[in-house]
Each structure stands twice: as C-alpha cells, then as structure tokens.
Amino acid sequence: MDLFDKLESRPSPLGPFTSDGYGYYTFPKLEGPLGPEMEFNGKDMVVWSINDYLGVGSNPEIKKVDIEATEKYSLSAPMGARLMTGNSTEHEKLEEELAEFVHKDEAQLLNYGYQGIMSAIHALVDRNDILIYDELSHACIVDGKQLAMAEKFVFKHNDIESFKKQLFRAKKKMKENTSILVVTEGVFGMTGDLGILEEIIELKKEVPFRLMVDDAHGIGTMGEDGSGTGTHLGVQDGIDIYFGTFAKSFALIGAFIASDSRVIEFLKANSRSQVFAKSLPLPMVVTARKRLQMIKDNPQWRETLWNNTLKLREGLREIGYTVLPSESPVTPVLTKGSTDLCQDIMRKLREEHGVFVSGVAYPVVPRGTVLIRLIPTAAHTDAHIEKTLNAFEAIKDYVFEAAEKLSA
Numbered sequence: 001m002d003l004f005d006k007l008e009s010r011p012s013p014l015g016p017f018t019s020d021g022y023g024y025y026t027f028p029k030l031e032g033p034l035g036p037e038m039e040f041n042g043k044d045m046v047v048w049s050i051n052d053y054l055g056v057g058s059n060p061e062i063k064k065v066d067i068e069a070t071e072k073y074s075l076s077a078p079m080g081a082r083l084m085t086g087n088s089t090e091h092e093k094l095e096e097e098l099a100e101f102v103h104k105d106e107a108q109l110l111n112y113g114y115q116g117i118m119s120a121i122h123a124l125v126d127r128n129d130i131l132i133y134d135e136l137s138h139a140c141i142v143d144g145k146q147l148a149m150a151e152k153f154v155f156k157h158n159d160i161e162s163f164k165k166q167l168f169r170a171k172k173k174m175k176e177n178t179s180i181l182v183v184t185e186g187v188f189g190m191t192g193d194l195g196i197l198e199e200i201i202e203l204k205k206e207v208p209f210r211l212m213v214d215d216a217h218g219i220g221t222m223g224e225d226g227s228g229t230g231t232h233l234g235v236q237d238g239i240d241i242y243f244g245t246f247a248k249s250f251a252l253i254g255a256f257i258a259s260d261s262r263v264i265e266f267l268k269a270n271s272r273s274q275v276f277a278k279s280l281p282l283p284m285v286v287t288a289r290k291r292l293q294m295i296k297d298n299p300q301w302r303e304t305l306w307n308n309t310l311k312l313r314e315g316l317r318e319i320g321y322t323v324l325p326s327e328s329p330v331t332p333v334l335t336k337g338s339t340d341l342c343q344d345i346m347r348k349l350r351e352e353h354g355v356f357v358s359g360v361a362y363p364v365v366p367r368g369t370v371l372i373r374l375i376p377t378a379a380h381t382d383a384h385i386e387k388t389l390n391a392f393e394a395i396k397d398y399v400f401e402a403a404e405k406l407s408a
Contacts, residue, residue: 025343030356034058034251036380038356045356046384048374053221053329054301055379056291057251065290069283077282082109083269086279094289095256101292102219102227102244103236104258108267111280113245113255117214118144119273120243120257123266124212125150125181130170132209133183134158134195141183141214150181157188160199171207180207186215186229187222190360190373192326194218194229201238212241220249220295221329226302250291254280304378305329308385312376315389319396329376333392336403337361337370345372345399353391 023029030038030047035058038047056062080086091109099107110116121144125131129150133141136157145152153170156162170180184195200211215228223231228244230236241259246252257267269275295301309329316323316333324332335341342361349355359372374388 021343025346036377036384040350040356043350043354045350045354046380046387047356048376048388049356049358050377051217051248051375052251052379053249053305053375053377054251054295054298055377056249056294056301058379059294062287062291062294066283066287069286073282073286075281075283078279080279081275081277082279083275088279088282088285090282090285090289091279094285094292097289097292098244098256099258101225101296102242102258103231104242105261106264107256107258108264108271108274109280109285110255110257110271110274111277112253112273113216113243113247114140114143115273115277116255116257116271117141117243118147119271120241120267121145121181121183121212122147122272123270124148124241125179128175128177129179129181130173131181131183132163132166132170134185136188136191137183137185138189138214138216141185145183158193158196160196163196163200164203167203167207167209170209180209181212182209183212183214186213186218187328187330189217189330190364190371191324191332192217192328192330193324194233194327197230197233197235197239201235204238210240211238212243213239214243216243216245216255217248217328217330219244221302221305224299226295226299246288246291249295250288252284252288252291254284254288301378305376308376308378308380311382311385312374312380312388315385316392319389319393320400321392321396331374331376333372333374335370335372335399336368337399338368338402341399341402342370342372344402345370345395348395348398349391353387353394355388355391 028040030040032039036047038045078086078088095107095109099105117140125148127149131145131148131150132153133145134157135154153166155166182200186195218229220226222229230239241257243257245255313323313331322334324334326332339361342359346357346359349357357372357374359370361370365371
C-alpha cells in the first residue's frame with residue numbers, strides 16, 4: 001500500500017480539529033505584540049493561554065537586549081554544534097548562571113526543551129536499567145521513554161502506593177549492573193498539581209535510584225527565589241537531575257539540565273539532539289542571561305503573578321465553577337460535558353466576550369469531562385480579571401445546564 005494513501009486513513013488524536021477546526025481550535029493565530037491583550041481573527045482578546053508567567057516577553061528592557069544582541073551577533077552565530085564549532089563564552093556563562101540559580105553543580109544548555117529531555121533520558125539509561133515514570137508525564141517524557149532501551153514501569157499519577165509498588169518491583173529485578181531512573185514533574189502543566197517529590201525522595205532510603213524532575217512550569221514561578229518546585233518544597237537536594245525550559249517564564253526558546261558535574265560532562269558528549277544539532281544562536285543566549293538576571297532581580301513579578309492567580313481562582317469559584325486544587329499558577333476549570341461543549345465554551349468566550357481560553361476534552365481528559373485551562377501572568381491586570389470573570393458569569397447557565405443534562 002502506498003504510504004501517502006495509508007496516511008489518509010490513519011486516525012489523528014485531534015480528529016476533525018486538524019481540518020474543520022484548523023485556525024480556530026487548533027493552530028489559532030494570536031497576533032500583535034506579545035502580552036495579555038492580543039488580536040484573534042481581527043478581534044481584541046484578553047488572552048489566558050500563553051505561558052509568559054512573569055510578563056518577561058513584553059518587557060521593554062528585554063526587547064532592547066534582543067535587538068542589540070541580534071545586531072551584534074546576528075542569528076547565524078555561532079555556526080556548528082557546540083561540540084565542534086558552536087561553543088562560546090556566552091553559552092558557558094549562561095550554563096554557570098543557570099546551575100547556580102537552581103542550586104546544582106553544573107548545567108547543560110539545550111536547544112529545545114522537548115528534544116533535550118527526550119535525548120537526555122535516552123542517553124542516561126541503557127538496556128540493563130529500569131525507568132519509572134508518572135502516568136501523566138508530559139509528552140516529551142513519554143517520547144523519551146519510547147527512545148530509551150531500559151525496561152519501563154509506570155505509576156498512577158501522584159499515587160505514592162502505586163509508585164512504591166513499581167519501585168519494589170524494579171528492586172526485585174535489579175542485577176549488578178542495573179540502575180533505576182525515576183522521572184516525574186515539578187508542576188503538571190494541565191492540572192497544576194505538584195509532583196509528590198517529598199514522598200518519592202524519602203524512598204531513596206529503601207531503594208537506590210536517581211530522580212529526574214521536569215520543572216518546565218515551576219522554574220521562575222515556584223520557590224522564594226523562583227528556582228523551582230524543589231526549592232518550594234525544600235527538596236532540591238533530593239532532585240538528582242533538574243530540567244528547566246525557557247519556553248514558560250523566560251518566554252524564549254531553549255532549556256537546560258542541571259546535575260552533578262560528572263553527569264553534565266556525560267550528557268554533553270552523549271545527548272544526541274545536542275551533539276548533532278547547531279548551537280543555540282548567540283542572541284538567544286545573551287537574552288536568556290538577561291532574562292534570568294531580571295527574574296532574580298524582580299521578585300515582585302512572582303508576587304503579582306500569585307496575586308492575579310488567587311483573584312482569578314477565587315472569582316471563578318464564587319461564580320460556581322469547579323477549579324481544581326492547583327498548587328501552581330495553572331488554573332484548571334473542570335466541568336462535565338462533551339467535546340461539543342468544550343468547543344462552545346471557547347467559541348462563546350472568544351466571540352461574545354473577547355476572552356481567549358484553551359480547552360481540552362476526551363481523550364486528553366476522561367470521557368464526559370471538559371477542562372478549560374487558564375494561565376494567569378504578572379502582566380494581567382485587575383481589569384483583565386474582571387472582564388474574564390464577567391464572561392464566565394455570562395455563560396455559566398449554558399455550561400451548567402449542559403453538565404446537568406450529562407448527569408441526568
């Protein structure tokens with residue numbers, strides 16, 4: 001059978017959204033300057049779907065650095081992979097600053113978070129090892145475990161008894177040359193709950209293993225100094241391999257892994273997505289250093305972010321919506337409903353009220369469930385929150401009636 005003919009009949013998890021919903025529910029275009037107010041389909045929107053948690057992406061000082069760094073270096077430099085001709089003093093300084101920020105020995109800069117963590121998992125474990133991961137881990141971790149040659153065990157989301165079961169199962173299978181790598185997240189991006197890091201780390205006393213934490217949504221937002229979920233929970237020392245991305249709080253491309261010096265030395269020579277890829281352009285590195293410094297110098301951004309998060313969350317609950325008990329800025333609104341209701345909520349908020357939100361239904365969440373995820377940022381204002389709460393108030397009868405019909 002011809003490959004292209006086969007593709008036409010192969011089902012997509014997005015279903016009709018890849019065609020009928022293109023440009024609206026999938027691949028929408030938010031245009032204009034980055035910020036809490038943007039344009040969608042020619043209409044002004046208050047946007048709650050962008051992970052620029054601290055408002056860094058629209059900061060004038062950052063924009064100035066972006067321009068100056070591009071003029072100085074161009075987006076071409078350096079040419080080549082880091083291992084060959086793509087290294088620079090700026091790259092090394094950024095790695096030093098990132099390691100210090102997250103309280104680890106050394107860091108490796110990554111071109112992309114998704115590819116980077118996949119490649120790291122692939123490099124760290126071999127066919128003699130065992131990989132244990134949370135069932136709700138991000139797709140980059142799932143794809144990483146697919147690449148890994150290790151035996152894989154999965155535990156129920158944030159269920160310590162399920163984790164214990166898989167850990168002791170792994171212990172029984174250990175040979176002299178078997179190692180165990182546990183992978184979970186600091187903040188789970190859809191639901192906003194934190195990984196059970198304290199409980200997992202406590203079990204190192206009973207079974208030897210190393211812990212890798214994907215803290216994409218935690219870095220910049222969690223902890224007194226913004227250094228992430230491990231710091232927030234007081235267990236950063238128990239995280240053996242810390243992963244952070246620039247795609248959220250830094251509002252940038254790139255990521256990093258931080259760990260013991262010997263681990264970073266190994267990864268720099270063995271992470272295939274970095275060894276065989278062009279180096280991150282110098283303007284990106286220079287602006288990442290500036291963004292990191294500003295995040296450290298402006299703790300009030302985190303304070304504003306959390307104030308906005310609590311105002312939005314409390315307002316939604318007062319209206320009558322179910323807001324999941326998120327421990328991070330991620331604000332998930334859950335209701336009973338179908339895929340059609342999910343589309344209707346997004347469409348009504350956008351078209352009738354100028355509020356842009358993103359939602360998911362089955363198979364991303366259980367059948368009969370709709371989850372609307374809002375991402376508050378430090379750039380949102382009280383006026384944005386008030387407009388959004390008024391919009392949710394205006395559509396609540398429609399949403400609640402649909403949920404009641406499903407329950408009947």
